[in-house]
Amino acid sequence: MRKNKTRKITPSAADVPSHRTAPTPPAERTLRFGDRWNYAPAPEAPVDIKIRPRYELFIGGKFVKPSSGKYFPSINPANEEQLAEIAQGEAKDVDLAVKAARRAYNGTWGKMSGRERGKYLFRIARLIQEKIRDLAVLESLDGGKTIRESRNIDLPLAAAHFFYHAGWADKLDYAFAGRRPRPLGVAGQIIPWNFPMMMAAWKLAPALACGNTCVLKPAETTSITAMHLAEIFAEADLPEGVVNIVTGAGNTGTAIVNHPDINKIAFTGSTGVGKLIAKSLAGTRKRLTLELGGKAANIICEDAPIDQAVEGIIQGIYFNQGHVCCAGSRLFVQEGIVEPVIRRLRNRLRVLRVGDPLDKNTDIGAINSRRQLERIREMVDSGRREGAEYYEQSCELPAKGFYHAPAFFTGVADSHRIAQEEIFGPVLSIMTFRTPEEALERANNTPYGLSAGVWTDKGSKVFKLATQLRAGVVWAETYNKFDPASPFGGYKESGFGREGGKQGLAAYLDFD
Amino acid sequence: MVEERAAAFTKRSIKTSAKLEGLHIAFSMLDLTTLEGRDTPGKVMTLCHKAMHPAHERYGVSPVAAVCVYPNLVSAAKAFLRGSPVKVASVATCFPSGLSALQTKLDDTRTALDAGADEIDMVIDRGAFLRGEHALVHDEIAAVKSLCGDVHLKVILETGELVTYDNVRAASMLAMRAGADFIKTSTGKVSPAATLPVTLVMLEAIRQFFFTTGIRIGMKPAGGIRTAKQALQYLVMVRETLGDDWLTPELFRIGASTLANDILMQIAKSSDGNYQSGDYFSLS
Numbered sequence: 001m002r003k004n005k006t007r008k009i010t011p012s013a014a015d016v017p018s019h020r021t022a023p024t025p026p027a028e029r030t031l032r033f034g035d036r037w038n039y040a041p042a043p044e045a046p047v048d049i050k051i052r053p054r055y056e057l058f059i060g061g062k063f064v065k066p067s068s069g070k071y072f073p074s075i076n077p078a079n080e081e082q083l084a085e086i087a088q089g090e091a092k093d094v095d096l097a098v099k100a101a102r103r104a105y106n107g108t109w110g111k112m113s114g115r116e117r118g119k120y121l122f123r124i125a126r127l128i129q130e131k132i133r134d135l136a137v138l139e140s141l142d143g144g145k146t147i148r149e150s151r152n153i154d155l156p157l158a159a160a161h162f163f164y165h166a167g168w169a170d171k172l173d174y175a176f177a178g179r180r181p182r183p184l185g186v187a188g189q190i191i192p193w194n195f196p197m198m199m200a201a202w203k204l205a206p207a208l209a210c211g212n213t214c215v216l217k218p219a220e221t222t223s224i225t226a227m228h229l230a231e232i233f234a235e236a237d238l239p240e241g242v243v244n245i246v247t248g249a250g251n252t253g254t255a256i257v258n259h260p261d262i263n264k265i266a267f268t269g270s271t272g273v274g275k276l277i278a279k280s281l282a283g284t285r286k287r288l289t290l291e292l293g294g295k296a297a298n299i300i301c302e303d304a305p306i307d308q309a310v311e312g313i314i315q316g317i318y319f320n321q322g323h324v325c326c327a328g329s330r331l332f333v334q335e336g337i338v339e340p341v342i343r344r345l346r347n348r349l350r351v352l353r354v355g356d357p358l359d360k361n362t363d364i365g366a367i368n369s370r371r372q373l374e375r376i377r378e379m380v381d382s383g384r385r386e387g388a389e390y391y392e393q394s395c396e397l398p399a400k401g402f403y404h405a406p407a408f409f410t411g412v413a414d415s416h417r418i419a420q421e422e423i424f425g426p427v428l429s430i431m432t433f434r435t436p437e438e439a440l441e442r443a444n445n446t447p448y449g450l451s452a453g454v455w456t457d458k459g460s461k462v463f464k465l466a467t468q469l470r471a472g473v474v475w476a477e478t479y480n481k482f483d484p485a486s487p488f489g490g491y492k493e494s495g496f497g498r499e500g501g502k503q504g505l506a507a508y509l510d511f512d
Numbered sequence: 513m514v515e516e517r518a519a520a521f522t523k524r525s526i527k528t529s530a531k532l533e534g535l536h537i538a539f540s541m542l543d544l545t546t547l548e549g550r551d552t553p554g555k556v557m558t559l560c561h562k563a564m565h566p567a568h569e570r571y572g573v574s575p576v577a578a579v580c581v582y583p584n585l586v587s588a589a590k591a592f593l594r595g596s597p598v599k600v601a602s603v604a605t606c607f608p609s610g611l612s613a614l615q616t617k618l619d620d621t622r623t624a625l626d627a628g629a630d631e632i633d634m635v636i637d638r639g640a641f642l643r644g645e646h647a648l649v650h651d652e653i654a655a656v657k658s659l660c661g662d663v664h665l666k667v668i669l670e671t672g673e674l675v676t677y678d679n680v681r682a683a684s685m686l687a688m689r690a691g692a693d694f695i696k697t698s699t700g701k702v703s704p705a706a707t708l709p710v711t712l713v714m715l716e717a718i719r720q721f722f723f724t725t726g727i728r729i730g731m732k733p734a735g736g737i738r739t740a741k742q743a744l745q746y747l748v749m750v751r752e753t754l755g756d757d758w759l760t761p762e763l764f765r766i767g768a769s770t771l772a773n774d775i776l777m778q779i780a781k782s783s784d785g786n787y788q789s790g791d792y793f794s795l796s
Contacts, residue, residue, distance in 0.1 A: 023726030031719070036756035037533060037747070042525030148523065307716040308513035343723065351752040360525035478513065 033350045042360040044147045049137050054085045055223065057093055057247060058230035060100035061240025067092040074224055077144035077366040078357050078401045086223045089246035094255040097244035101186040101213040102261055104241030109213050110183055114170035121166030121209060123236040128159040135225055139197055140357040142224040144366030145320055147358050157482055158201035164484035165205035168505060172210065175502055181509040183211030184287060185263035188256040192269045193219035193368050194323040200226055202499050203266055204243060210508040215244045217256055221369050223247040262286060271493050289497025289507045291489055293422045294450030297443030298328030298479065301436060302336040304455035310344045316453055316479040318352060318406050321367055322426040326451035328479055330419060331430045332439045338432050342410060349393040349406050364426060367402040376404050376425030383409050383418035414442055436461060444470045449491030453479045514677055518708035521749040532782045537759060538743040539775050542576035543601055543767045547700060553588040556581055558796045560592035567776050571783055577761035578631060583620060586627035601631035605656060608699035610635035614652055621656055631664040635699060638673045641683055650690045657691030666694035666732055671710045672702040680710055684717035694730035705735025708745060715753045734767025740778040743771060
């Protein structure tokens with residue numbers, strides 16, 4: 001038996017023990033994230049996923065060749081290999097699609113009872129849910145997003161949008177007190193490349209629930225899952241022409257916007273293109289909703305739980321490689337907590353795993369396209385030139401494919417381009433503020449107004465800031481949360497109209 | 513946000529070589545525990561032998577970090593473990609409630625120390641903490657630590673009774689300031705015991721303490737960790753929150769009893785290619 005040395009019973013306050021090893025000096029207080037224990041690769045194997053060598057247009061319930069006979073390649077951004085060829089739809093194809101949609105509107109869908117429409121939507125939702133794994137792999141192959149996100153977020157949300165709106169289809173008459181809704185007709189819908197399936201669901205589900213028929217154009221770089229969605233529509237026996245999908249580039253979109261027999265345009269994408277669309281629709285009777293860019297402020301007050309706020313920062317800007325219109329790309333940190341926030345952020349960045357989107361452990365996948373990667377690099381150069389301090393995670397990026405390490409800028413001024421323009425990549429601009437009033441003023445000092453985030457332990461501060469932030473969505477103590485029941489949309493140059501919730505339905509209805 | 517982050521650690525896919533390595537690391541961090549009113553030297557003997565020689569040597573499993581027993585059984589455990597690297601941890605300070613006079617708690621601790629305990633797992637007075645007498649809790653920990661001297665002190669917060677994350681964080685900081693070498697979630701007598709979110713809050717407190725003082729404090733989740741899969745999730749959390757330096761039995765322990773066999777079964781499966789019946793593994 002061992003004799004113990006210390007034998008004092010009641011210590012004084014000064015008697016706190018000088019145990020433990022000698023403290024590490026401040027300069028060396030860093031955490032090591034090395035290779036004590038490495039995760040083996042855990043790839044989701046795409047072996048049983050059927051990618052067709054060529055995808056046609058989906059018009060009038062059939063897969064048809066484009067009138068031009070032209071196809072363009074769809075690239076896997078993770079390895080720059082061609083996945084498939086996509087039909088290049090042109091004005092003539094758009095015209096056929098609109099005609100098919102009009103026929104379906106007049107012939108079947110427009111007349112169908114809400115209850116019947118709901119049945120189709122429920123069926124589509126269930127089919128998406130059944131195929132989530134396959135669709136998620138396709139989404140990751142085509143767009144570069146991580147399987148972790150496509151499987152756990154994108155696809156479940158896409159299914160949820162169909163489920164949610166299926167439930168509305170037979171209740172529209174009671175949704176708007178004293179007003180009798182009716183569908184608009186044919187809706188032209190143009191969606192972006194950052195959430196291909198989810199955006200398709202956001203657009204199609206409410207339009208169909210309200211009794212409209214659709215012509216959808218997926219983004220040029222991410223058309224594959226939309227065509228698999230078309231197969232789901234066919235499998236669900238959706239009447240022909242109710243949804244038509246025309247793939248192609250910008251001019252295909254222009255043809256949809258300018259088609260005279262379209263009643264409504266819904267566009268999600270860049271503010272630049274949104275402005276062009278608004279111009280071309282001026283003076284027509286077409287209805288329009290736009291969901292455009294953003295440069296959201298994520299405000300961290302000094303009474304916030306810092307460790308949790310850092311998670312919110314990560315979710316805000318590195319989710320989906322930062323390809324998120326509502327990304328928390330301008331971080332405002334109250335001056336008193338700048339050092340601990342940045343220290344934790346650096347540590348957190350070091351455990352973000354960048355690489356193969358199909359590996360289940362990957363946190364940050366591939367940038368969607370070479371063009372976007374160049375745009376991000378160009379913005380990073382501009383930030384450095386203008387004098388902000390750049391930090392990026394030192395990780396080895398795959399030799400092939402489009403990748404960008406997660407990064408942030410400190411010492412950013414409001415006048416810098418990186419504080420004003422959308423980077424649309426995993427690059428954060430960090431600014432500091434002294435009082436919540438100052439943060440509010442500067443957060444609102446942007447042409448955009450899509451979203452914002454607030455972090456504080458004080459409820460009254462949350463309410464004060466949330467009500468005064470000029471943004472369509474304000475998250476408190478969380479970030480980048482989506483729900484089909486919650487309306488989503490922008491202020492100012494981030495667009496107008498809402499998607500999701502009852503407000504989202506109203507965008508696809510006329511009232512007597 | 514705490515729950516969300518904690519859930520993210522469960523999504524890491526730990527396969528093949530990473531899994532096997534993780535299982536070995538986790539096993540080496542075990543505090544094999546028996547804390548029952550019916551404990552006898554005989555029971556402690558089987559536990560100690562399991563601690564030293566957990567499985568057939570072809571599996572290459574190293575001994576656990578420690579066994580954890582009541583003070584009266586420390587001397588028995590010491591005797592059975594003589595010559596092995598396995599340490600003896602003893603609960604103390606009127607475990608599990610800690611609702612006794614300080615002097616009684618110190619006597620209890622001294623019993624364990626005199627019997628040769630290498631580590632003391634003390635409980636805090638949750639009643640005092642919850643009614644706001646933080647200074648009292650602090651001073652009691654400091655008193656026990658000063659009695660322990662170089663003997664490692666683990667401070668059990670009993671997070672299931674503190675309930676809120678704010679309380680857990682505050683109690684963690686308080687315990688570390690008062691002299692804890694380790695902070696530990698639970699006694700195992702209260703449900704919920706260790707959970708991933710509560711452990712995360714404590715790891716974040718340890719991180720803050722390290723950044724401000726330069727001192728590395730250890731962490732011990734205990735209670736409710738029964739499967740190898742859960743153990744790996746805790747390792748992932750440590751690895752991604754505090755980094756490599758904490759992936760050692762010096763700074764991370766798991767208090768458990770049934771977990772050991774599940775890890776051994778998984779290790780055997782990795783090596784033999786198939787799961788063995790539970791009958792191939794000694795119950796204790």
